Structures are given as C-alpha cells and as structure tokens.
Amino acid sequence: MGFVVALIQGDGIGPEVVSKSKTILARLNEKFSLPIEYIEVEAGDTTKNKFGDALPKDSLRVIEKADMILKGPVGETAADVVVKLRLMYDLYANLRPAKSLPGLENKFGDVDILVVRENTEDLYKGLEHVISDGVTVGIKVITRAASTRIAQVALNQALRRKKKVVCVHKSNVMRITDGLFAESCRNVLKGKVEYSEMYVDAAAANLVRNPQAFDVIVTENTYGDILSDEAGQIAGSLGISPSANIGDRKSLFEPVHGAAFDIAGKNIANPTAFLLSVGMMLDRMQELSGDIRYNNAAKSLRDAIYSVYSEGKYLTPDVGGSSTTDEMISAIRSKIG
Numbered sequence: 617m618g619f620v621v622a623l624i625q626g627d628g629i630g631p632e633v634v635s636k637s638k639t640i641l642a643r644l645n646e647k648f649s650l651p652i653e654y655i656e657v658e659a660g661d662t663t664k665n666k667f668g669d670a671l672p673k674d675s676l677r678v679i680e681k682a683d684m685i686l687k688g689p690v691g692e693t694a695a696d697v698v699v700k701l702r703l704m705y706d707l708y709a710n711l712r713p714a715k716s717l718p719g720l721e722n723k724f725g726d727v728d729i730l731v732v733r734e735n736t737e738d739l740y741k742g743l744e745h746v747i748s749d750g751v752t753v754g755i756k757v758i759t760r761a762a763s764t765r766i767a768q769v770a771l772n773q774a775l776r777r778k779k780k781v782v783c784v785h786k787s788n789v790m791r792i793t794d795g796l797f798a799e800s801c802r803n804v805l806k807g808k809v810e811y812s813e814m815y816v817d818a819a820a821a822n823l824v825r826n827p828q829a830f831d832v833i834v835t836e837n838t839y840g841d842i843l844s845d846e847a848g849q850i851a852g853s854l855g856i857s858p859s860a861n862i863g864d865r866k867s868l869f870e871p872v873h874g875a876a877f878d879i880a881g882k883n884i885a886n887p888t889a890f891l892l893s894v895g896m897m898l899d900r901m902q903e904l905s906g907d908i909r910y911n912n913a914a915k916s917l918r919d920a921i922y923s924v925y926s927e928g929k930y931l932t933p934d935v936g937g938s939s940t941t942d943e944m945i946s947a948i949r950s951k952i953g
C-alpha cells in the first residue's frame with residue numbers, strides 16, 4: 617500500500633529544516649522501497665504574503681487527495697493552517713511524546729512522557745467574538761463524545777506503555793466544561809490503568825519537580841498545547857519534540873515547536889523534531905498498511921538519530937553542540953547508509 621504525502625515547508629526555520637531533510641526522505645524511499653509520493657504544497661505566512669491566503673485552494677486540492685500531511689512549522693498564520701486542517705479533517709488525537717535522547721545531558725534526568733491532547737475542541741475552536749468595544753468572549757467547547765474519544769486513545773497508548781494515565785484539567789474552576797472532560801476520562805480509564813487526575817497548574821509544577829512520575833497525560837486542547845512545550849523542553853529541547861495529529865481519514869505530522877523566527881536563517885535549528893515526526897508518520901503508515909517496510913524505515917531513521925546523539929559530535933546549539941543544521945542532517949543521513 618502506497619501513500620501520498622502533502623509536504624509543507626512552512627515559515628521561519630521551516631524551509632531550512634524541511635528542504636535539507638528531503639535528502640533523508642529520498643534515501644528512506646530508495647533504501648526501503650517505500651511507495652511514498654511527496655507533493656510539495658505552499659502554506660503559511662510567506663504563502664499569505666504571496667497569494668493573500670495562508671492555505672490557498674491549490675494547496676487544499678492536493679491536501680484533499682493526499683493521505684497524510686508532513687509539515688514544518690508555520691508562523692503567525694498557524695491558526696489559519698494548522699488549526700484549520702485539524703478541524704477540517706477531524707484530526708482529533710494529537711500525540712506528543714517528550715522523550716530524552718541518548719547521550720544528552722539533562723538536569724531533569726531520563727524523561728519519557730506522552731501527552732495525548734484533544735485536538736478539535738476547547739478554546740481552539742475559533743469561536744471568539746467582540747461583544748462591544750473593549751468586551752470580547754471566547755467560547756470553550758467540550759463534548760462528551762470528543763472527550764471519550766481522546767480518553768480511548770490515551771487508554772490504547774497507555775496499554776503499550778507503563779499503563780499509567782493522569783487526566784489534567786481544571787474542574788475546580790470550570791466545573792461544567794472541565795468537569796465533563798474529567799468525568800469522560802474517568803469513565804473510560806478508571807480501573808483499566810493506574811488512573812489519577814491533576815489540576816493543570818499543579819501539573820505544570822509537578823512536571824518540573826518530578827517528570828519521572830508521569831507516563832501518559834491526557835488533556836484538553838489548550839492545556840495540551842502548553843504542557844507539551846513544557847514536557848519537550850524538560851526532555852531536552854523543543855527542537856527534539858515531534859508530534860502526530862491523527863484522524864480516521866487523514867493525519868498530519870509536525871514538530872511541536874513553531875517557526876522560531878529568532879534563529880531562522882542562521883543554520884542552527886535542530887532538525888530532530890521534524891525528523892522524529894517523519895518517524896511517527898512512518899509508524900502510522902505501518903499501522904494502516906501492515907507493511908513492515910515502513911517499520912524498518914522508521915527504525916533505521918530513529919537509530920540514525922540516536923546514534924548521532926550518542927556520539928555527540930554533530931549536535932545543534934539548543935542541545936549543547938556547535939554544529940549547523942546542515943551538518944546534523946548530513947550526519948543522520950550518513951548513518952542511514
């Protein structure tokens with residue numbers, strides 16, 4: 617079974633990471649005879665400046681026909697591209713692993729956390745209104761159906777890991793919305809795994825205090841956005857944090873981080889988050905097709921990344937090295953063989 621992937625380079629550090637990583641995508645296709653066709657499409661700030669639209673119809677036409685989307689980060693138009701695609705294609709499960717890499721010194725010790733973020737509701741639904749001059753409202757949407765669905769995803773993930781889930785919410789204040797989210801998670805998870813609940817403010821503190829206490833975190837869209845950045849940084853850097861946005865019909869893979877305009881164009885962005893997102897895409901292809909070639913390619917890519925980290929010679933500054941993006945990608949590419 618083959619797959620068509622719409623490839624978005626994005627903004628800021630996006631193009632420098634994605635364009636240079638294409639050598640790795642091509643090599644994986646070649647070495648493992650992967651029937652993956654990549655079609656580049658434009659989306660993001662630069663696209664909006666060029667065409668007046670961050671996600672033009674031409675791009676959407678390709679995306680509609682593609683099985684998956686692989687993207688670099690976009691900038692200020694992220695809501696018009698990323699959130700739009702998540703809602704359009706009901707990409708309801710945002711899986712965000714925060715995992716230490718071999719050889720990386722980390723003041724937080726060995727970290728291995730999976731944030732399972734509900735990806736279609738909450739404040740990110742885009743229901744914001746101006747009531748009158750200086751008075752605005754944003755509507756938080758939480759439904760039993762979507763909360764139960766993400767709790768099921770967390771259960772499936774936890775059963776493959778340490779069978780431990782903490783549901784993060786703030787139902788002491790948002791009794792109705794977060795109350796429903798917590799109740800839905802409780803109904804699915806309690807009794808099936810080691811289940812607990814934590815208010816989001818305490819969760820943010822506990823992540824720093826004792827990250828080893830966490831295995832799977834299941835949470836709402838907004839809290840999941842914030843906690844996954846925190847968990848990624850605790851694991852070593854935002855530059856090593858990948859993600860998968862999974863739907864039943866389509867899925868999207870991207871780094872957790874954004875366009876990092878502060879370091880764009882300097883050839884120092886860490887490509888790991890993007891490349892580990894490619895790994896998650898290959899995992900999904902394996903899951904859908906049962907074709908072992910995707911598994912072999914994912915393993916080869918991860919082994920190459922881990923090996924570069926273990927040796928510690930070609931790392932970007934965010935993870936304590938002094939190499940360029942180019943050098944790190946070349947090192948990973950040559951480990952694939």
Ligand SMILES: NC(=O)C1=CN([C@@H]2O[C@H](COP(=O)(O)OP(=O)(O)OC[C@H]3O[C@@H](n4cnc5c(N)ncnc54)[C@H](O)[C@@H]3O)[C@@H](O)[C@H]2O)C=CC1
Nearest residue numbers: 689690691692694698854855873874875876879885886934
């Ligand atoms: N899914 C997406 O496409 C996302 C897009 N964004 C957009 O990105 C833009 C910048 O957002 P920020 O809030 O500054 O967050 P950011 O994640 O781009 O940057 C935060 C910090 O992390 C560093 N960083 C991020 N990725 C890195 C990498 N690969 N290697 C080394 N250092 C890295 C940056 O240099 C910066 O200091 C905004 O326009 C925002 O809307 C933000 C998050 C997600």
Ligand SMILES: CC(C)CC(=O)C(=O)O
Nearest residue numbers: 694695698699841872873
């Ligand atoms: C679309 C994004 C800007 C929201 C975000 O930061 C994320 O999903 O990580």
Ligand SMILES: [Mg+2]
Nearest residue numbers: 841842845872
């Ligand atoms: Mg974010």
